[in-house]
Amino acid sequence: MLEQRLLEKAIGEPGRLIAVEPFGHGSIARFTIDAGERAGDWFVDTSRQPVAEETGFVIRSHEGTVARIWQHPLDPRLPALRTAVDPERLARIAGAAGSEGEIEARVLAYRPGRRAVVRLTQHGVHLFVKVVRPGEAEELVAIHEACRAAGVPAPEVAHWSPSGVVVVRDAVGTPGPVVAARMPAAELLDAVDALREALLGVRTRRIARASVGVRLDWHVERLAAGLPERAADVRALLPGLLANVRRVGPPQVIHGDLHIGQIFCTDGAVSSVIDVDTTGLGDPSDDCAAFVGHAIASAVRNEVAGRSADAAVLQGIAGAAAERWLVDAHTTALTTLHLLGHAIRIVDRNPAAAHLLLDRALVTGGIRPAS
Template sequence: MHAHARLHPLHSDPDFMLLHEALGDVAAEPRGDDMALRLISREPLGEGSVSGFAPMTNSPEQTWYVDTSRLPVRTETGLATGDDLTRPDARIWTHPADPHLPALAATAFGHAAKALLSRLGLVATGELTMVGYRPGRRAVLRAATDGGDVWLKVVRPRRLDSIVGAHLACAEAGLPVPTLRGWAPDGLLVLDSAVGTPAAETRWSPRSLLDSVDALRAQISGVVWDRPAPSIADRLGWYAGHAGDAVEVQRLVAGIRTLLANATVREDTVVHGDMHFGQLFLAGDGAGISGMIDVDTLGRGDAAEDSAAFIAHAVASARLTGVEHRARIRGLADAALERWDDPRVRGFTGIHLLGQANSARVHGDTTGAQTLYATAQRIVDGGSAGDQTEET
């Protein structure tokens, strides 16, 4: 190891050190056109995590991912290490060559996307736009076509059947999901746009929106679907392990564990799995919810999962919203917590916010992380969701 690497701010980060060993000096410090790297993301994946690193220049052509998930993939697209290369100890790849998402590279450059669109009777009329990417999990792109905008979702091939099935089951139950145009076996789906205006971009009152959400959740509970939903509780250990050892963090984690240990587990039902107002579209006449997206996580689970995801998303969104809308979204968080209040909702909300705070820390937003830790603690302790300190 080069002596100067000990001075890098990430010198104690094991994922960075794996990358440094692979890349050498380029990862550690500026040298001519080669810039030092910074951590841009870290999420749990499989048995470990996937961490993203990018140069200080924000060059989109140079993003590296270090993956310690040990999840099997069809083909390695970068460097893999370990004795069993079917489940390597670590792998390193550059975006968009995500080995978990074999359709991503071709789709991102338009080749696979245009071919699939053509088979569906659509002609691409512009460049693809990447609108979301979670390494190792999924990517979402928007494509302008002669039939209007469509959405391309890239997923792990082994999850394709489940996701297609969830869409079809929701449609069969009369839920307002976008039309599924088609899919390809390497993990690529094409969907129409949702009907209506995104809830985040239109006016609503907390009470009326929550009334509509309750009606939607009742519909979801009637979907014929028997797969288990993922639980945010499964992430508590990982989030706690990456949150540091500050007293306030340890107190929060202990409070969450106490709440969940003493709470009654309710009979499971079909849940969305990632319910929040960013997934909802409203009818132009204010008649209610006209569209719902991202049913990939549909499954049987505790109704508290959807309640907590909705509340935590509202809390986190309020921090990132302009001052003119912040109070309304905080009011939505408080109204949702009051309506759906129970110990498991509070515990699960605390876990979501712990993860949000960790992400803020990764992005260098120390103040935001502290705010989210404090809000999570207040909710876990039985308080309100929305009375955060105003931020400028």
């Protein structure tokens, strides 16, 4: 693997691949090293996208930058991340504001080069620090406020800084995965549909996160390389995807990364929706596809892990959502791509689940496996 060879060239160790995501003209791959002076998470960025300041190794050729390599949390595009995961720095900041006591910082999500979410806990109270690229924080605050003004229950913004930090308060309600085991699937989907309807009233010109369809070729070729014995199955999906992936109709306000883990419910309604960072004008089918794809992927991971009851609940939600929303070839194609994306993220550490996800993608795409 190219990224692994580049990491070994830079630091002398190849590391163990954890995940890879498309970025710019290439990708950002995440590796881990378990022991020794290089222990930790390392990232190899082959996007060739410029940065304001280098924070790690740079490999160049006569044509320019080949790769950037850094160790977490020294992401060159998210300079505020270093502060957000440093308990000592956070304690000093809190102390200056008159709050004393130990602060626990835990990274809940991290998309290298794009954003991170860090949960801060002090005196049993949670705050969530969203770390974004400098210059994006004000826009992020604006979309939170626009959502709340339209009745979309996004978390309240407690603080923000142009350095790339937005601090939001905790969500209200019971987490979606817990609700899923208690609420009939149809009622849960009714609540999600009500949320999607409310999103249509958000006043914004912001563009939602790019559709999964814009990197169609990357998804197909990456999974074909990750599961070479099933490359024919993966590539068999390409004609149907190419024919149906383009958006139909005008853009509308969508969440941009809608799935069951993003919602909290109270009395049968969505009382909080998190990660509206991706919200803006986009393709309504993307939210449907993301929700179904995530539910199927979660069911598969639970199935492989032996948690059959959880898998059955999630598969039931996925089936009901597919029946409700996958009513055209376009939404179905996007869902298939989401499933390929989930398979790519786990193909190296959980190949059994990746194979099952490819099976689900083939079924969704209406193709019989060749293998």
